[in-house]
Each structure stands twice: as C-alpha cells, then as structure tokens.
Amino acid sequence: MRGHLGARIAQIIPTLLLVSVLVFGLQQLMPGDPALVLAGEERDPQVLAQIRAELWLDRSLPVQYLHWMGNVLHGNLGYSWRIREPVSQLVAEKLPVTLQLSAMAFLIAVVIGVPAGIVAAVKRNSAWDYLANAIGLAGLSTPNFWLGIMLILLVSVQLGWLPPSGYVPLAEDWRQSLATTIMPAFVLGNSIAAILMRHTRSAMLTALDQDYVRTARAKGLREWGVVIRHALRNALIPVVTLGALELGTLLSGAVLTEQVFSIPGFGKMIVDAVFNRDYPVVQGVVLVTAFLYVVLNLIADLLYVVINPRLRDA
Amino acid sequence: MPRRAATTTRNTSTNKITDRDFNIMRRILWASFLLAIAVQQSASAQTLRVALRQDLDTMDPTLSTTYVGRIVFAGLCDKLFDIDEKLNIVPQLATGSEWTDPKTLVIHLRQGVKFQDDEVMDAEAVKASLLRDMTLPGSYRKSELGLVDHIDVIDPATIRIALKAPSGAFLAQLTDRSGMILAPKVAAAAGKDFTQHPVCSGPFKFVERVPQDHVTLERFPGYWDNKAINFDRVVYQILVDSSVRLANLKAGTVDLSENIVPTDAAAVKADPRLRLVISDSLGYFGITANLDNGPQAKNPYGQNALVRQAFDLAIDRQALVNVVYNGMFAPTVQAVPSSSPFYDAALAVPARDVAKAKALLKQAGVSLPVKLELLAFNNPDVLQTAEVIQSMAAEAGFDVHIQSMEFASSLAASARGEFQAYLIGWSGRVDIDGNTYAFLHTGAAGNDGHYSNATVDKLLDEARGMTDLAQRKAAYAQMWPQLRQDLPITYLWIPTNIVGMSAKLTGFRPVPDGMIRLQGLALGK
Numbered sequence: 001m002r003g004h005l006g007a008r009i010a011q012i013i014p015t016l017l018l019v020s021v022l023v024f025g026l027q028q029l030m031p032g033d034p035a036l037v038l039a040g041e042e043r044d045p046q047v048l049a050q051i052r053a054e055l056w057l058d059r060s061l062p063v064q065y066l067h068w069m070g071n072v073l074h075g076n077l078g079y080s081w082r083i084r085e086p087v088s089q090l091v092a093e094k095l096p097v098t099l100q101l102s103a104m105a106f107l108i109a110v111v112i113g114v115p116a117g118i119v120a121a122v123k124r125n126s127a128w129d130y131l132a133n134a135i136g137l138a139g140l141s142t143p144n145f146w147l148g149i150m151l152i153l154l155v156s157v158q159l160g161w162l163p164p165s166g167y168v169p170l171a172e173d174w175r176q177s178l179a180t181t182i183m184p185a186f187v188l189g190n191s192i193a194a195i196l197m198r199h200t201r202s203a204m205l206t207a208l209d210q211d212y213v214r215t216a217r218a219k220g221l222r223e224w225g226v227v228i229r230h231a232l233r234n235a236l237i238p239v240v241t242l243g244a245l246e247l248g249t250l251l252s253g254a255v256l257t258e259q260v261f262s263i264p265g266f267g268k269m270i271v272d273a274v275f276n277r278d279y280p281v282v283q284g285v286v287l288v289t290a291f292l293y294v295v296l297n298l299i300a301d302l303l304y305v306v307i308n309p310r311l312r313d314a
Numbered sequence: 315m316p317r318r319a320a321t322t323t324r325n326t327s328t329n330k331i332t333d334r335d336f337n338i339m340r341r342i343l344w345a346s347f348l349l350a351i352a353v354q355q356s357a358s359a360q361t362l363r364v365a366l367r368q369d370l371d372t373m374d375p376t377l378s379t380t381y382v383g384r385i386v387f388a389g390l391c392d393k394l395f396d397i398d399e400k401l402n403i404v405p406q407l408a409t410g411s412e413w414t415d416p417k418t419l420v421i422h423l424r425q426g427v428k429f430q431d432d433e434v435m436d437a438e439a440v441k442a443s444l445l446r447d448m449t450l451p452g453s454y455r456k457s458e459l460g461l462v463d464h465i466d467v468i469d470p471a472t473i474r475i476a477l478k479a480p481s482g483a484f485l486a487q488l489t490d491r492s493g494m495i496l497a498p499k500v501a502a503a504a505g506k507d508f509t510q511h512p513v514c515s516g517p518f519k520f521v522e523r524v525p526q527d528h529v530t531l532e533r534f535p536g537y538w539d540n541k542a543i544n545f546d547r548v549v550y551q552i553l554v555d556s557s558v559r560l561a562n563l564k565a566g567t568v569d570l571s572e573n574i575v576p577t578d579a580a581a582v583k584a585d586p587r588l589r590l591v592i593s594d595s596l597g598y599f600g601i602t603a604n605l606d607n608g609p610q611a612k613n614p615y616g617q618n619a620l621v622r623q624a625f626d627l628a629i630d631r632q633a634l635v636n637v638v639y640n641g642m643f644a645p646t647v648q649a650v651p652s653s654s655p656f657y658d659a660a661l662a663v664p665a666r667d668v669a670k671a672k673a674l675l676k677q678a679g680v681s682l683p684v685k686l687e688l689l690a691f692n693n694p695d696v697l698q699t700a701e702v703i704q705s706m707a708a709e710a711g712f713d714v715h716i717q718s719m720e721f722a723s724s725l726a727a728s729a730r731g732e733f734q735a736y737l738i739g740w741s742g743r744v745d746i747d748g749n750t751y752a753f754l755h756t757g758a759a760g761n762d763g764h765y766s767n768a769t770v771d772k773l774l775d776e777a778r779g780m781t782d783l784a785q786r787k788a789a790y791a792q793m794w795p796q797l798r799q800d801l802p803i804t805y806l807w808i809p810t811n812i813v814g815m816s817a818k819l820t821g822f823r824p825v826p827d828g829m830i831r832l833q834g835l836a837l838g839k
Contacts, residue, residue: 030723031719031720031722031723031726031727032720032722032723032725032726033722033725033726033729036722036725036726036729037722037725038371038379039379039454040371040379040380040454041379041740041741041760042379042454042457042759043729043752043759043760044456044457044759045759046456046457047454047456047457050451050452051452054451054452080525082371082372083371083372083509083525084371084372084374084377084506084507084509085509085510085525090525093524093525094526149557149558149561152558152561152565153561156561156565156567157561157564157565160565160566163565163567164558164561164562164565164567165551165553165558165561165562165567166527166528166551166567167527259554259555260555260558261558262527262551262552262553262554262555262558264524264525264526264527264552268526269525269526272369272526275720275721275722276371276722277722
C-alpha cells in the first residue's frame with residue numbers, strides 16, 4: 001500500500017504538467033483575439049498592437065508557454081489581463097468561497113444521500129424505498145439553474161427569509177455567510193445527494209446480501225450495528241470514490257449555481273475569464289483545480305485503507 | 315457471555331430500524347433546516363446597494379474599457395465636465411471653459427477641491443492626469459486625447475489645452491474617463507497598480523473590490539459638493555443574470571438596478587414598492603454590411619446598394635422591437651438618440667414595404683432568393699432579433715442564414731472580414747462624432763465593413779473640425795442622405811436605459827449615458 005501511495009504522489013507532477021500543456025494548448029484553439037476583447041470598444045490598431053506586445057501575444061506559442069511556466073515554477077501565476085490583479089491573489093480570494101460552498105454542498109449531499117440510500121436498501125421495496133428513489137430521481141433530473149431561481153423566488157422574494165444572492169465571508173459575519181450560501185449549497189448538494197443515495201442503496205443491497213451480514217445477524221448483533229458496522233463499511237468504498245469525484249467537481253466551480261446566486265467562486269471566475277479571453281486566469285484556475293482534484297483522489301485512496309483495513313496489506 | 319446473549323434477545327425481536335430511529339433522523343434534518351432559515355439578513359439604511367449587469371475590468375480610468383466600470387467611477391472619480399439629461403455639457407471639476415481659438419481650449423477649475431488622500435486638485439493635477447492618459451503604456455484614453463498637442467498650466471485654477479487640429483468633439487471626451495482627474499501622487503507612485511487603490515476626487519472613496527462580486531465605496535467627507543450626498547456607503551453588486559437582478563430588487567436586497575431587461579419591466583412596474591425609470595441611451599443597434607473587407611464581401615448584399623435598400627425596406631423596425639423588446643426601444647435610421655442635439659428629425663423611419671423591396675431586388679438584377687449570412691453573437695435577444703429579421707427578409711426574397719457566435723469570437727470575425735452582415739450595437743458617446751467617425755470614415759479603426767465614400771469622409775472630417783454646433787449639425791445633415799443610400803450600417807433601434815429602483819429612492823437623474831449619479835440620490839422612509 002505504501003508503495004502504491006508513493007506512486008500516486010509521484011504522479012502528481014507529470015499530471016499537472018500535462019494539464020498545463022493541455023489548458024495552454026486548448027485555449028489557443030478558442031476563436032477570438034484577446035487583444036480585441038481586452039480593448040473593449042477601442043479599435044485603434046496601435047493600441048491593439050501595444051496590448052499584444054505587452055501580453056507577449058506577439059511571441060510564438062512555445063515561448064509564451066515557457067514564459068508562463070517559468071513564472072508558475074517561481075510561484076507566480078501571472079497577472080489577470082482584464083482585472084490587472086495577480087492571479088494568485090484572485091485564486092486566494094475565490095478559493096475560500098469555493099471551499100466553503102463545496103464543503104456545505106457536500107455535507108448536505110452526504111447528510112441526505114447516504115442515510116436515504118441506507119434506508120432505501122434496508123427497507124427495500126417499501127414505501128420508504130420508493131420515496132427515496134422518487135426524491136433521488138427528482139434530484140437528478142431537476143436542473144440546478146431552475147431550482148436556484150425557484151428557491152430565490154420562494155424563499156427570498158415571497159417569504160423574505162434569506163438574501164437572494166451575494167456572498168459574505170465566514171470570517172466577516174458567519175450568520176450572514178450561512179444565510180448567503182445555504183441556498184446555493186442546497187441546490188448543489190441536492191443533485192449530488194441523489195447520486196450518493198442511488199450508489200449507497202445499490203452498494204448496500206449488495207452488502208446486505210453477503211454471508212458476513214447473515215453471520216453477523218445470526219450472532220445476534222443489533223440491526224443498526226449490522227447495517228452500520230458491517231454492511232455500510234464495505235458498501236462505502238465505491239461511495240467514497242464517487243464522493244471524492246463529486247467533491248472535485250464541486251471544487252472546480254459550480255458555474256450555473258454560482259451565476260444564479262452571484263457567488264464569487266471559481267466557476268464564476270473561470271467563465272468570466274473564458275468569455276473575456278483572460279488566459280492567465282483560465283490557466284491559473286485550471287492548474288489549481290487540477291491540483292485539488294489530484295489531492296482529493298489521493299485522500300480517497302487513503303480513506304479506502306481506513307474503511308477497509310484489508311487494503312493495508314495489499 | 316451474558317452481555318452478548320442479552321443483545322441477541324433484543325435484536326431478534328426487532329431485526330429492523332425502528333420508527334423511533336426515523337423520528338430522530340427527521341428531527342435532525344428539520345432542526346438543520348430551521349437553523350438555516352433562521353439566519354436573517356441585515357442591511358444598513360445608510361448604504362445604497364446598486365446592481366450591475368457585469369463585472370468591471372480595472373478600477374483605473376486610464377486602463378478601463380467597460381461600461382459598468384464607468385458607473386462605479388461615477389461615484390469614485392469626478393470629471394472635468396459632465397453631461398445633463400439633455401446631453402448638454404456642464405462643468406463638474408471645471409467651472410467653465412472657452413475656446414480662445416479653434417485649437418486652444420482654456421478650462422477654469424473649481425477651487426477648494428481635494429482628492430480623497432487630501433491632495434489639492436489644481437491645474438498641475440489636471441495636467442498630470444491628462445498626461446498619464448496620453449502616455450501610460452496600455453492606456454485606452456490615448457486615442458481619445460490623440461488631438462492634444464500640449465498642455466499648459468496658466469495658474470493653479472486655469473489650464474490651457476492646445477490641440478493639433480480644431481475639434482468640435484474634444485470637449486465631450488472630457489465628460490468621460492479622459493476627464494477623470496486622478497490624485498497625482500498616488501497615480502505616480504502606483505503606476506499600473508493604481509487599480510488596486512484608486513484615489514480620485516469623487517463623492518465616495520474606494521474601500522474594497524471582490525472581483526465578480528462587489529465594489530464598496532465609502533463617503534468622502536472632504537467632497538466639494540458634500541451636501542448633495544446622502545449615503546455613507548455604496549455597494550455595487552455584480553448580478554449577471556437579469557432575473558436575479560429583478561429578484562434582488564423585489565426582495566429589497568438592492569435599492570437600484572441598472573439594465574432591467576424589457577421583458578422584466580412590467581414586473582417592476584406592477585410592484586408598488588418599485589419604480590421604473592426609462593430614458594434614451596446614447597448607443598444604437600444595427601447591421602453592419604461587409605462592403606470591401608475580404609472575399610466575404612463578394613455577395614449581392616455587399617456589392618449592390620439596391621440589395622441593401624431592399625433588405626432595409628423588408629424590415630419592420632417597430633414590429634421587431636415590439637416582439638423582442640416589448641416595444642421599449644426606439645426604431646431609428648440614424649446613429650444618435652432623439653435627445654442628441656445632432657438628431658435629424660427629418661430622417662423618418664421608413665415603413666416596411668415588401669413590394670418595393672421586391673422591386674428593388676428586380677432592379678438590382680440579382681437571382682432570388684438572395685443568400686445572406688447574418689452574423690449574430692449568441693445573446694438570446696440578439697438571436698431572437700436575427701430570427702425575426704430572417705423571417706421578415708424571407709418575404710422580400712432573401713434567404714438569410716444566421717451565423718451564431720460567442721461575442722468575442724464574433725468581434726474577431728468582424729475585424730478579419732469574416733462576415734457578410736453583422737448584427738452589432740454600439741454603446742454610444744456623447745458627441746455624434748463618437749458614434750459615426752470610427753465606423754464610417756475610410757480606414758477608421760471600427761469600420762470593419764471597409765465602407766469608403768469621399769463625400770461622407772469629407773463631411774465627417776469637416777464636422778469634426780468645427781466648434782460651432784449649428785455648422786456641425788448642418789454637416790451631419792448633409793451626410794445622412796448618402797448613408798441612407800449606401801447603407802453601410804442599417805440602423806435598427808436606439809436602446810433605452812431601463813432602471814429599476816426602490817420607490818423610496820428619490821433624486822435619480824436619468825441621463826442618456828446611463829451612469830448612476832449619486833449626487834442628490836436619497837432613500838426616503
């Protein structure tokens with residue numbers, strides 16, 4: 001296991017290098033001239049030429065890439081062409097927002113999805129099972145954008161319980177911070193809860209049919225103990241894998257949800273950056289997101305060992 | 315083993331999760347939900363909250379290009395001159411000005427004005443700010459001030475600007491970002507980092523900016539017109555989605571929202587807690603024809619003015635704005651709104667005439683249907699506009715194919731001449747020169763269709779060089795008949811600025827530039 005983990009850690013650097021080449025290369029395929037976009041309504045050819053020179057857009061692609069990577073290796077993700085602030089500063093501003101939103105959404109998803117999956121499996125073919133499946137199906141098939149707007153209209157406009165949009169940092173005012181993020185977190189968590197529910201149910205159904213579960217029951221263990229300690233622990237491995245992937249997706253930014261609720265996270269930043277051809281921001285955010293993704297998968301690998309001690313010797 | 319035996323006995327009797335367990339889970343979930351909704355918002359009565367349609371770029375007026383950036387600057391940076399509701403140029407940091415000859419402008423400055431860092435705003439500061447606009451690498455103000463030859467400080471309250479050539483449009487440049495005067499010491503020390511801590515002489519000073527989220531300004535107690543200011547803070551909230559802007563307005567979490575879309579206007583009107591203010595904007599929307607920019611110009615629409623005239627007659631502008639914009643925009647065939655002193659009342663919007671359009675196509679000798687690629691960026695309303703035009707033009711004998719493209723890509727395609735007709739607008743400038751010269755003069759930077767007409771060039775040059783309003787109006791009036799004949803741009807409508815606000819908000823001035831002027835604004839009870 002230790003060797004396996006060592007290999008996984010060693011894969012991080014080439015993975016990130018590959019991501020850097022991909023993101024740099026792919027955005028060159030985007031149509032549109034960054035200088036033209038940055039200039040707004042200014043069309044003076046001299047101004048456009050000056051922008052291209054200033055941003056190294058008049059150099060060859062390999063030179064541009066090496067220039068960027070050289071800066072990245074020195075801890076400098078570059079300057080936003082549009083906002084004219086360091087990308088690292090922007091990432092540092094957005095990362096806590098995205099982390100908070102992702103954590104809350106993930107918590108909501110786990111709190112709803114995993115128990116619902118367990119109940120659906122334990123009470124197979126009962127009304128509870130059908131209810132859990134119906135809720136899961138609704139969660140999967142409801143577009144986040146629509147659910148977000150509906151929640152805003154109901155909870156904020158009609159009932160006036162929560163602010164419709166915006167974001168307040170936790171450190172500034174935790175109550176206001178929760179008030180501004182609970183709805184987007186619910187919207188995001190809702191669809192992930194549905195996925196987790198269905199996978200938990202399926203994995204639990206398999207586990208509950210195993211001999212060791214029958215043995216545990218035969219030994220007279222409490223049903224909760226059988227379900228939680230024996231069946232769930234084994235059923236959780238695919239759920240943890242899925243959870244790590246979903247959390248990774250959340251961290252890469254929930255574009256539509258952030259847009260609807262005006263949450264200034266990674267998703268909103270990268271969309272703005274793509275539309276404004278702000279290449280350094282796109283590159284910086286994708287690189288940081290890729291890093292987070294790789295780390296999360298590594299954590300998932302470690303969790304397998306915690307959940308299933310047999311893997312320690314694998 | 316007594317403990318295990320006892321356990322066995324209890325569980326074999328139930329062997330399932332009990333109702334009690336479910337009740338506990340349900341209570342936990344309800345408690346979490348109620349805790350969440352119990353967290354309420356709080357708002358300060360001293361804060362004005364303004365919703366903006368998009369994020370701004372930089373907070374440096376020299377380097378800024380966005381429209382919403384100008385709205386924030388209206389609170390942060392005073393200008394030498396401003397405009398009023400009727401597009402008259404009025405003094406702001408200046409107290410007056412005069413042309414001592416056609417190339418020399420003398421500006422008298424307001425005394426006792428301080429920057430937000432307590433520096434004094436005087437002629438040296440104005441000169442430094444203008445020179446920064448003209449020389450800072452990457453400045454987008456260079457071309458606006460390109461006519462400036464040199465600047466002299468006459469005394470602390472007077473400055474003289476010498477131009478390379480006469481210009482009737484020059485003063486209007488000083489009503490926007492070129493006229494914003496920056497605190498000289500901060501600007502010199504910060505250079506391009508001025509955006510991080512901008513300091514000007516406006517009514518509010520910079521507090522913080524969180525990109526994609528908000529900009530916060532705080533009242534500047536030393537503001538020269540302090541009695542006109544009624545708020546302690548202004549928060550500009552970026553709300554990109556129009557329905558979210560409306561929801562915030564209805565929920566009372568913003569006090570004022572610019573750019574209410576026409577389809578949401580009825581909802582604002584119907585709400586007694588809200589008020590809708592509508593005014594002309596400075597811009598226009600139209601179809602730019604590719605007349606001579608690369609191979610894509612080689613088609614009947616690009617090569618034959620009769621075909622463009624037929625296309626023009628096939629469009630029912632009023633029906634178009636009724637369908638797409640609930641009739642809230644004004645159909646037009648010229649580049650300025652009716653509030654502009656350069657508006658030509660003699661230029662009537664033609665009624666749709668399909669029969670005449672067909673006759674013109676016949677006269678042009680083109681084979682039917684006339685195929686045309688219409689480039690449109692992929693905003694829903696722009697695409698809907700393209701579809702309505704497609705349908706109207708089909709009845710006259712056109713086969714319009716809509717080429718939908720993301721905005722930045724469409725701009726690049728237009729610059730490269732990769733279009734036949736391009737559905738595009740212009741945000742507009744105070745002076746007509748800013749709405750015409752760059753798009754109609756031979757070789758001008760924004761003339762993507764490569765239109766070239768000696769008469770139009772001559773009139774544009776003459777009008778630009780005049781300082782007498784009546785003479786300038788006469789020059790432009792001579793230009794329009796030629797443009798209506800050539801149709802390098804088929805003007806469609808003048809958009810309106812639609813602002814939604816709390817009914818308690820008073821003192822809002824609807825100026826065609828769409829800026830939100832904070833002087834005089836107040837929130838009643």
